Structures are given as C-alpha cells and as structure tokens.
Amino acid sequence: MRGLAFDVAHLLAGSLVLVSFMQLYQDRLSALINTFALHALVLALSVAWQAYIQDAPHLYLTAALALVFKAIIIPVALQRIIVRLGIHREIEKVVGVGITMLFGMGLVALSMVLMLRVTAEADPLAREDLAFALAVVLLGLLMMVTRRNAVSQVVGFMSLENGLVLAATGAKGMPLVVEISVAFSILIAFIVIGIFLFRIRERFDTIDVGALDRFRGERT
Amino acid sequence: MNFDAITAILLIPLAAAALLAVLPGYRITARLNVFAALLTCLAALTLLFGRPQAGAYFHVDDLNNVFILLTTFVGFTTSVFSASYIGHELESGRLTPTFLRFYHAMYQLLMFAMNLALVANNIGLMWVAVELATLTTVLMVGIYRTHEALEAAWKYFILGSVGIALALFGTIMVYMAARPVIGEGLDAMVWTVLVQRAGEFDPALLNLAFVFLLLGYGTKVGLAPLHAWLPDAHAEGPTPISAVLSGLLLNVALYALLRFKMLLAGNPGALSPGPLMVTMGLVSLVFASFMLYRRRDIKRMFAYSSIEHMGIITFAFGMGGPLANFAGLLHMGMHSLTKSAIFFAVGHIAHVKGTQKIADMGGLTETNPVLGWGLVLGVVAIAGLPPLGIFMSEFLVVSSTFAREPLLAIPLVFGILLALGALFLRVNSIAFGEPRGPTMASNASYVPMFTHLAIVFLAGVYLPGPLVTWLQNVAKLLG
C-alpha cells in the first residue's frame, strides 16, 4: 500500500510536470488553454489522491476547487475572451519552442539537483513531490516569461500556482492549505477580471501587455 | 480570545473599513478615517506597557513592536494628510465620491493587513496578510483610472502576484523543513516555535526556502531587480498611498524577510543569509542612485530614493552585528518618517503646481516658502545630511562596515554620494531659481509633514535612553 501510494502520487506529480511541458509546447492560445484545463485536472487528481492517502478530508475541498474553478470555469472564460478578441489562433512566442523546451529541461534538472541535496530523512514522498512542484513552478514562470500575450501569461501564472498547491498538499498535514488555495483562486479571479476590465473599457485595443508601454510614465 | 491590544489594532481598522465602505459623504468619512487611525495608534501605544503573551496566531515581541508603533503612527499622520489631500482631489474631480468611499475603506483595510502581517506569529498567516496588503494597494494605485494608473496597477499586480507565489513556495518549504522536527500541524508554522528549534531543521531545505522568500518578499521590499512595480505604483497612485507604500509596506515586507533571516541565522548548517542581502542591498542602492538622475516625475524620483534606502537598510541587516543592525533599525524608522513627510510635501506641491513634472516646477521657496523649505528639509534629511536622523544611521552603517569589510563600504559610499548628487540636482531646480509654472493657493495642513521632520531632527541629535536599549535588544535579537 505504502509503495503504491508513493508510486501513484509520484506518477501524478510527474505527469503534472509533463503537462507543463505540453503547455510550453503549445503555440495556439485555444490549444494552450485546453492544455491548462488538463493541467488543472491532473492537479485535482493528485490533490485528491493526497487527500486519500493522508486521509485529510479538507484536501478534497481543494481538489474540488481546482477541478471546478481551474479546470472548467477559468478555461471557459478565457476561451470566450480570446474568441471575443479574435486572437484564439494567434501564434505568439518570444523564444522558439525548441529553446524553451531545452531551457525547461534545464530547470527540471536544476530542481532535481536542489531537492536531492535535501537529506533523505524528510520522507521521500514529500521530497519527490516538492521536486516536481518546484519544477512546475519554474516552468510556469518560464511560460510567463516566454509568452507575449496576457492570456497565456495568466495561464502560465496559474500553472505556477498549481505547482504551489501541489507542494502545499504534498506537505503532510500543512494547515491553511485550503485557505491558501482559496486565496489564490481569488487572486486569479482578480487577474481574469482585470483582463475583462481592460477589455470592457475600450482603452487597450489589444491586451498584449507590450501595448501598455505607450502609457508608461516619463516617456516624452 | 480575550480582548487585548492586538485584537484592538486588528479589529479597529477592520470595523472602520466596513463602516467606511458604506458611509457616504467626504467630511465624515475623512474624519472617521483619521479617528480610526488615531485609535489604532493609541492601542499600539498600550503595547509599550503590557504585551499579551504569544499565541498560536499572534504575538508581540521587541522586534515587531517597533514596526507596529511605526506603522500605526505613520498610518495616523498619513490619514490626517490624506484628509486634506483627498478633499482637493474631490474638488478637482479626479475622484468621484464612490471611489472616495472605496478609497477610505481600502485605506483601513491596508492598515489592518499590515498590522496583521506584523503581529502574525504564524508564517502562513503572515503570508496571507502581506498578500492582502498588496491587493489593497493594487486597487488604490489604480484608483484614478487613467491609462498610466491602470498600467501601473496592472504591472504592480502581476509582479506582486508572482512575488506572492514565490513567497508562498518558500513558506511551504519552511514548513516542510520544520515538520520532521516539530511534527505535523499548526506548530510547524508558528514562528516562536520555529525559531527555537531552527537549529535542527534540514539546512538544504531552509536555504532553498530562503531563496524563494528573499525573492518573494524582496519584490515587496522593492530590491533591484525586483523593483519594477515600485516607481510607477508610487507615481500614479494617490500621494497618501505613495507615502504609506514607501513608509510602511516596504518595511512590513522587510520585516517578514528579517523573521526568516533569523530562522536561518539560527541554523548552523544553513548558508548565512548575510551575503545575499548585502549583495541585493548594494545592487539596489547603486542602481537606484543612478536611476535618480534621469527622473522627470517628482513622485517617481522619490520612489527610486525609497529603493535606494531599502537597499541601504537591507545591506545593514545583511552585515549584521549590533552596530549595523541598530543602524538598520534606526534607518528604517527614520526613512519611513522622512519619506512619508517628503511625500506629504510632494502631494501639496503637485496640487499647487497642478503637475508632477519637475520641469514645470521652480523657485518654490519663493512662491510657497513653507512648502518649499519643507521639501528642502526633507531632501536634506533623506540625503543623510546632519543634524537629522538618517545621518546618524548612515554614519553607523558606513563606519562599522568600513572597519569590518572595507571593500563593501566603497560601493556603499559611492551609492550614497551618487544619490545625494541626484537629489540635490533636482531639488535645486524645484525649490530654487526663477519661479516656474503655475501657482495655485493650497489649503493644506503642514502639521503631519513638520511633525515627522521634527521627530527625525530630534532623533538626529538625541535618542532617549529607553528607546536605545530597546533597539539594542532588537539588534541583538537579529544577531
């Protein structure tokens, strides 16, 4: 049972990293958003599994939150936004896929190395989990950096935050996990609403963040 | 829990926020705002006489007591300033009554968040509080709804959120490090417990955690290269918020950082956090000093000077040791007071001149002597000239550093001199020379500004004994 529990958790966490890579690979927004939904789904599963093996019922709440909010509501919302903006099949990258992937590999390796320095007596589950979570976080950040479009940056941020939730749930018996995940969901809601805001008031004709420069101060 | 000072400084702002959110009318709300801030300040003062013992969620020790007093006091004076400021905004129509209500509510909410972050004994709770503070300020920065304001808010928001995320990751890792030692559950996040047993934690995890915390909370502190949000947020938001941001929020974030630094210091196996902080401090200092030269917007300029001073403070705490820590604490307090005073002045100046562009200001000491000399005095203070408080702290930092690490003192001195040059280059053109630009009458109250400057001056020449011993204890605490 112990071994199985470990393997499944390991599997789920690993697949989360994999999905992160898939996200990096996507270059169309709609596809990207779908991949993110998958990302959220896997997260929900892994959280649920953690809830099961730690028999910590409150974690189910987090899982449900992840499932409903991130895997369904947000993607749908984003899809509608990009459709309304007519950028759903826009290809926007700063760096080529190949390089991004390579860099991502490097990040994963880095996080592994860092985690292996941790003494093994911290139980392996948490340790591996944390390694993957770190990888996911870094990949999410990488995504935010390599994408020019606000929507994909939001997606990147959310996958980063998924990594956090993974880590938090992996941390056995950590208090406030639910609160934190709720707080983050609110944060994300803010961001999405922010995008809506920019869209609704006809100020920024595209929400490409690069366009914001026109309004940066001191440019004369 | 029984009603004590902590509850007071948390509940008063919260209740006030709720109340202000619904109350209409500028006069009442402004008054109420001031009143609530005053009450909070008084409640904080009672902490000097009796402190409730540490609970699982809240605690007060020498360290955060300093910060609480500072925060509540500056919060109060700023609310006084904001009363006169916001009135003008309302007349000039930059703010609508609804937004005004929202503004006051947010102000109190911010106060609550900061107090919470300060008294929190639980690192998770502290994180939540800092996040809350960030969000409220984001909303206030964007309150004018101009392109620039929204853009600044958006930038602040995104960078802030990333910072928050990193900080959370660090917090989680601290928990992971603590759990094997302390055991699962709440205790592993209670700071007082953590610091006692920090020695047994897994060093590698702690290091990793600190890196994330440094970057996460460092974003809020505004250390280069994480500073990007700070100048625009200061420049585009309402001036009271700039004052609170520079004077308080940065300190709160730094306070959080210090807490974790103490954890690491308690662990022999972990890397010493000093070098990291020293490096980031110096980078911020020199970078900000250079950035000061090209500024055209007066508020953005002083925002950069805040970065510079945060650099100095971080450097001081990074150096450690009784002298440097003492200097760091002193500098922190002096900087909050001075910088907020400067922003008070700047707010009025912006009203008088109807612009924030330095190019459109000139000869202020002639057109508005009180305001002009107030600004000059503030700049003199912030540039570290005697006989004001920052001179003392910079004296201690520089001299003690040069005695210990001569090579580190060189860039420090260089940065300080550079900043002084830039600041006076600008203040010369603002306060002296032929009067430039329009001049409207200002019905501002200069009381808050000069109160701060008076305190800074006093501290520069005379520090009361109890305060000194207190700060020295804190300095010891910081190791």
Added chain:
Amino acid sequence: MALLLLLYCIAALFAAGVLGIAIARRSFGRVFVYATSLIISIITLCSAVSVLLGIAAPSSLRLPLGLPWIGANFTIDPLSAFFLAVVALGSAAASLFALGYGRHEEMPERVLPAYPLFLAAMQLVVLAADAFSFLLAWEFMSLTSWALVIAHHRVRENMYAGYVYLVMASFGTLALLLAFGLLAGAGGAYGFEAIRAASPSGELAALVLILVLVGAGSKSGLVPLHAWLPLAHPAAPSHVSALMSGVMTKVAVYGFVRIVFDLLGPPMWWWSVVVLVLAGVTCVLGVLYALMQHDLKRLLAYHTVENIGIIFIGLGLALAFKAYDMRVAAALALTAALLHVLNHSLFKSLLFFGSGAVLGATGERDMEHLGGLIHRMPQTAFAFLVGCVAISALPPLNGFVSEWLTFQAILLSPDLPSWGLKILVPAVGALLALSAALAAACFVKAFGVTFLGRPRTAPAEAATETDHFSRAAMFLFAGLCLMVGILPGLFIDALAPVADRLAGARLPVQSTIDWLSLVPIAESRSSYNGLLVFLFIAFSGSLAAFVIHRLASDRLRRAPAWDCGYPQASPATQYTASSFAQPIRRVFGTVVFHAREHGEMPPPGDMRPARLVVELRDLIWDAFYAPVASGVTFAAERLNRLQFLTIRQYLSLVFSALVLLLLVLATWT
C-alpha cells in the same frame, strides 16, 4: 569653566539662528542677528584666548546627546583653543562688517537664519571630541554654508556653485567618515580618547592619512580637490565669503592637524612626501589660477587655495621632522603653519571685506569695470592695500613672518636622514618662493587695477566710501596684520603649548629676547625683527621727506598726465587686469592652462572692432571632474532604459534572478 560658557555661546547662536527665521524680514532683524553674533564671538574669543594662554584650564565635557552610548563629547585643549580663537576672531570681524554691509542684502531671510548657525557649526567642529559630533558639526558646517552660498538663488551660477560645493563637501565628509571608521574599529569606539589609545598599525594609519587628506583637503581646497572653492566662496555674500575663505578652510586644517598629529600616532617619513608634493603643487597652481582671474572675489578665493598650500607645506615639514623625532624642527614647522593659519585668516578676511565694500559701492566684482577707487574710497583702499602687502608676504607685515618661519624650517631639511626629503624639501621651497613672488605680482594687479588709475565705468566713477561698521572691521584687521607682523614673538609664544603638545617640543621663548626680535633657533643662524624694520623704514622715510622738503623744494604742480601727443586718452586705454597678467600668462600659462591667444579680425566692411581672444583651459577640471560627470551621465543614460521595459521583461528579470540564486544554491556547498 570655559567650556561650558563656550557651549552656552553656541547654544545662543543656535537660538539666534532660529529666531532669525522669524525676524529676518523685520527692520531690526539684521542688527539683532549680527550684533548677537558679534557679542557672542567676542565672548568666545576671550575664553578661547584665556585657555590658550593657560589662564583657564583645558577641560572636557560629555552631554547626553548624539550617539547614545558615547554621548556628545567636547574638549578644549590648546589646539582647539587656538583654532577656536581664529574662528571667533573671524566671526567677530565678519559680524561687525555685516552690521553695515548687511544693508545691501536683498534677501535677508535667506542669510540671517543660516549665518549664526554657520558660526555655531564651525565652533562645534573645533570643540568636538568624538567622531560623531565632529562629523555632525563638520557636515552641518557645510550645509549651513551651502545655504548661504545659494542665498541669491536666482543667479544660475550660484546654484551651480552651491551644487558642486555640496557634493564635494559630502564627498570629503564621507572620506573622513571612512577614516573614523578605521580609527574607531568595528567595535565603534568613536571617542577621541579611545582612538588616541588605540593608534592603528602602519598601512592602516597610512590609509587613514590618505582619507583624511582627501576629506580635509577637499574642504580646505587642496589641489586637485579645490574645484568648488573658487565657485562657492565668491557666490556667498561678502562677509560670508570672508568667513568661508578665512575661517572655514582653517577649520578644515584643524581637522587635518587634529587627526594626523593628535589621533593618528607617530607618522612615517613618506607621509610628509605626499603632503609636501600636494601642498607645493597647490600653492603654485592656486596663485597661477588667481593671476588669470579678473573677478576680484574669485581671485581672492584662488589665493585661499595658494595659502592653504603654504600652510600644508608647513604641516608636511612638521610631519617629516616628527617622523625622525627632530622635535624642535617639527615645532618650528608646525608653528609656522599655525601662525600662517592666523595670518591668512586675518588678511584674507580683510581683503574679502574690502571686495565686499567695493561690491557694495559699485555693484561690480569685475576688476575690468573698476579703477580709481582710491580717490572715492580712500580708507577702504588703504585697508585693502595693507591686506595686499600682507598676503604678498612683504615685510614688515604678518604674511612675511609666517613664510619666513616656513623658509627657516625648510633650511633645516639637510639634517633629515632621508635622501628623498633632502632633495624634495628645497624643491618645495622653490615652489613656495615662486608662489610668493607670483602672489606679489597678482596683488599689484588686484590693487592697481581696482583702486588705482582712472575709473573705467560709471559705477566706479560714482562710488562712495563705505559705512563705518565695515571700515571699523577692516581697520581692525589691518591693525592686527601690522601687529602680528611687528610683534610676532607674542603670538609664537602663545602657540608654544600647541607645538609642545603635538611636536613634543617648543620654540625658545620669544618675548624675553631683547628688541622683541624673532629668533627661532639661534641668533647666529637667523633672526628677524619686524618692529625695527618697521621703525627704520618709517624713520628713514620721514627723514628723507623732511630733509628734502626742508633743504630742497616742496613745490608741486598738478598737470595732465603725459599723453604722447594723443590728447584725452580714454580710461579704456589703461592697462586692464588681463593685459597686466599677459606677460606672466605667456611665461607660465601656455603650459599650465594651454593658454592660446589669437586676434579676431572682422572681415573688411564689418564695423566690429578687432578683438584679442584668450582661451584658457582648466586642465585639473578636464582631468578629474569632467570624466566623472560624463561617466555618471553615461551610466545613468544606459541604466535608464530599465525604466521602459515591458512587464514580461521585468518578469524575466525576476525569473533570471531566481534561476541565478538557485544555481548558486546548487553549486554552494
């Protein structure tokens, strides 16, 4: 209890300054502030002198101010008493002068509050006995004087001058701060007593010396740190210029002496080499710069640079002798330097008063627009003439005495064991002689062009004698110049305790020598008697006059000057300041200033007159200051791009910082 009284005086000055803010605009404001400063300065002077003469005992005091665990310590010992006396004397005269001169002030509200604070700050520096109080007073002195420099803030040049001044001053203060950091050590023992107790080791002490040289040098105007001085000193109101040039630079010298001779422990011989070289260069360059000026006050400011060089030559010699434990010689050199401190404060203040009187009477600082003032302002002219003779180191006035003593000290150099110094010191002596001769040339120009000849402009034509307060101040100092010149023995004896304390020996008592002549070491070696020289000249001069008027003729006829057949040549045909300096410019300027002169011929048909254009370049500015300025501008320009990145780029900054730190962590063991 002299010290307590002094501190009360300082407190009173502070009060006067604060009160000055309120009453500056009132009619009695000026009188109140300056009269208070005058009275307080006199009290300070008396108590300082009493300590110097040993009537009141040296004492220390600790106030619960400043750095909490050290407090604000104040001490008055012979050294600080001497400098305090110089400060107080200068302040008193300046206040007296300002009682009248202040009438010309159009912005009293910017001068009156800062003035007493400036005085108080200078006195505090001299009394401070711990690093914090010292630096606080030091920097406060810069700050208040800055406020005075930019008093007339509508003039662009003044703002620029103030800016350069403030930056340079803070630069110096930071250097001193570092020096004290070294002296105090990581423990932060900032008290002078503690520092004295723990005298630092060799190279550490050397580092301190360099830092102090930078710190005190930048305040006193050692080349190449002098750039601010000729900008700032003329910009201030004249009585403040007098204080800055005559007194504040001396406070800087005090800082140097206090740290290097008192706190730093035994010197090494090569320290003196550094000091001597800098000093020699300073005095020659200073006077050469001065010769090129035709702005009266700026010319005087550059002469301050020169005289600081002379003082530092004395100090350098004292260091050299002290390093080899040649006590008497060290005492001689130190006494020479300190006496020159007093002398320079006397005649430089006097000269600035004179220029102030001229400025008040004509509104002109440019000598090319003056001339013939001796007819309209005879008393001012006389006082100014005395100052000119004194600063040109001509007997029987005081400037000569101190330079003569310096020469005597130089003549002791063969006894130095180190060959480097044997060779160097006479060379420095040559520089000193050169600068003395050039100074004489320069003041022939200054006095001749300003006061002699025929008025060149209408304002000079319409000038009237200045008020009696100003004249009183000027004649007071003129008298003192003469007194120090003819009775130097008394002052040298007063300096004996200082020399005793710092050099470990004292000169023979002078006041007991018959005819009150001055014998530094032995009469067979060298002696000088200003009194007799003065009397002889007076006697033989009047004798000649008497005899000639009696036996020959005393008839006199006024007639137009010999005009070579060109009747009524206009005053413009007189020699101007620049044409007077032209031969010297051709001799020295081509090297030092890359001076180029070329005639500007307008094309045929153009009615413009042909002009002679002279181009001078300030090599020191080009070499030291311009690069720094352009470097900072360049860096600021480049870094400024970071203000205009997109959010994504900012994120990537954060991201790269994170990755970097993680990599560090991964590689860290």
Added chain:
Amino acid sequence: MDLALDLAVQSAQMLLVLALAPLLTGFVRKVKARLLRRQGPPLLQPYRDLIRLMRKEVIVAESASWLFRVIPYLIFAATWVAAALVPTFRTGLLFSWTADLIAIIALLGSARFFLALAGLDVGTSFGGIGSSREVMIASLAEPAMLMIVFTLALIAGSTQLSTMAGFMVSPAVGLRVSLGLALIALIIVAIAENARIPVDNPATHLELTMVHEAMVLEYSGRHLALIDLTAELKLLLYISLIACLFAPWGIADKTAGGLALTLGALIYAGKLAAGGVLLALFETAIAKMRVFRVPEFLGAALMLGLLGTLLLFVSRSF
C-alpha cells in the same frame, strides 16, 4: 663705549652707502663711455643730476593719488634700510640681526611692489606696461634669489649675512660646484634686478623696450631724484652683497680696531670698483634681449640656483 662704537659704525655705513651709490653709477657710466671710446660724463654727474632734480618743482598728474607721492619715500627707505644691513667693510653691524638675507630680499621686494603700484597709479598705458613687465621679471628673479640664498644658507648653516660672510672666509668652505652655480645665478639676478642690459636698458627711452623707465615715466623732480637714488643704492647693494658673500676677504670683523676698519673700507671701495668695471665690460659686450627672452634668462638663474641647492648634497660628501 662698545655700543657707541657699534652705533657709530652702523650710521657710518648707512651714510657711506648713501654717499657711494651715485658715485658707483657715475663710475660705471664713465667706464662704459671709455670702453666705447667716448669721453663720457664726469664721475660726479649723478650727484649733479640728483641735486638738480631735488630743486625742481614736482609735476604730478591729475589722476594721481596720494599713494603716488608717498611711494618714492617708501621705496627709498626700504632700499636704504636693506642696504644698511649688508656688511660692507665690517661684519656684525649693530642691527645686522634685524633682518637676515631673506628679509633683505623681501625688503627689496616690497620696494618693487610699491614701485609697480606707482606705475599703475596715473592710469596711462606706459606705467602699466612697465609694471606688468617688472612684476613678470620679479616673479622669476625672486625665487631664483631665494634659491641662491638656500644654497648659501645650507652651506653656511645660517641666513645671517655676518655669519655667512664669516663662514665664507673660514677654510671650512672649500671649493664647491654649488657656489659657482650660485654666483652665476646671483649675477644674473643682480643684472635683472638693477634693470641693466641685457634685461633692460637704463639709458633708453624707447618705451616699448623699457621696463623700469616706463614705470617711473610720470615721476619728476624730487620724486624722480629719490627713485634714481634708490636705483643707484640698489646697484650698490647688490655689488656689495656679491662682494660680502663671494669675496668676503678683508671685511673687518666685530673686534677689529680703527686700522682694520679703514683697511676694510679701502678694500671695499676696491671691490666696488672691480664690480663696476666688470659690469661695464659685460654691458658693452652684450646686446639687450627681447622682453620675452628675459624669462628664459631668469629661468636659467632659477634652475642654476635649484641645481646648486641639490648639488650640495652630492658635493658635501667629501
């Protein structure tokens, strides 16, 4: 008794120098004239000139100030005092300790300072040209002179003329490079200081080439007489300075009796004559140089003086 004698000697010297000065100038003129196969003015001509000028009324320019009238007496007094302190025929004069060599030079310096001011006082361009060139020359001559003083003072270990003269006759001196250099430098300086050819020509009145004469162009009558007398005194002073420093033989010392004194006086007269002849020879042999060659001329003197000082440390080690 002793004091009285000293006093007598001192005043005797003062009168002597005053009396001899015009004679020396006349002598030099005479010798020059003879060298040029001219008859030349009689030896006593300078006295006649002085007396004539004294009698004349003074014409002062309208723009001249009180300073203009005081200065002649002032510079005369300063120069006379200086001359009175140089040992001529007897060392250890009563007041010799009043001013050492440096002070004497400084006294001459003050005289020049005021003369230059006088040049500027009337406000014509001649005076200006004269003064500006005079101070330019002085600004090089004085340091050179001080370097010479350094050399001698470092050798003699004193700046007191009596002591130096005493040391110079003593066998301790020996023959030194430095002394030679110093002598040459001193001669150059003396020529410059006394406005002789090749630096300046006392005889000419071609404005653009002259220095000293241009400066005093506005002076007349007794003032001019005093200035001329001062110039003659100065010449005498320099020659006797050279004599007392480099040819101190025969100078009577403090203890000497009447015979020795008279002997010293005669020897002194001889020295003056020799100096005059040499000067005349030199002046006839050489041509006046352009004004801006003068700095090089004097710069050479300065260099020689400095070199002499530095060489001391080499040549001393015998």
